[in-house]
Amino acid sequence: MKLISEFTETNLECLIEKKENGDKKYVIEGIFAQADQKNRNGRVYPKPIMERAVNQYVQTQVSKKRAVGELNHPEGPTVNLDKVSHLITHLKLEGNDVIGKAQILDTPMGKIVKGLLEGGVQLGVSTRGMGSLENRNGVAYVKDDFILSTVDIVQDPSAPDAFVNGIMEGVDWVWNNGILEPQVIEDMETEIKKAPKAYSSAVQIREFKNFLSLIKSNM
Secondary structure: OEEEEEEOOOEEEEEEEEEOOOOEEEEHHHHEEOOOOOOOOOOOOOOOHHHHHHHHHHHHHHOOOOEEEEEEEOOOOOOOOHEEEEEEEEEEEEOEEEEEEEEEEEOOOHHHHHHHHHHHOOEEEEEEEEEEEEEOOOOEOOOOEEEEEEEEEEEHHHHHHHHHHHHHHEEEEEEEEOOOEEEHHHHHHHHHHHHHHHHHEEEEEHHHHHHHHHHHOOO
């Protein structure tokens, strides 16, 4: 499975409500994702696959108030609680658009988002998920194993593209005892293949020892 991330090129609406105690409640809402159309990364999320992923995310995360996201993209699929900025309170597929709503939290990252919104900065959202891709006539279609991990807040639409394509999507991820971890087997295989012939035996032994260490650490 690959880590897949998409920036949604739509303007979000920011709502600022005053509480009874004088504090402000910040909410962003708008289109969080889209189905059945090729996005800027050349990928298509078929509507049935997107709908299933959204419904599963709502049932397991949104309904239980666990649907938190980060400010900017991390290097993996796991949500880092120390970087959480918002809580997704609503997510629903309407037509081909995934309409979402998120409350900005009073966390360190959430305070940064609030400051940006107060300053009039136009923020966007970017989905983060796990899945496989199938190439059809130059277009990458997301397959039915897609799992939506979260929706992050981002500012520069070009930055997620470069980061995701250059780093995050170049790594395969596997489930290990309920935890997503980078797949290292292919890296080991690559090291062996690219080793000069004179040193190939030494590299094979080294990578085999690394593999054994990996197995022991997960036992």
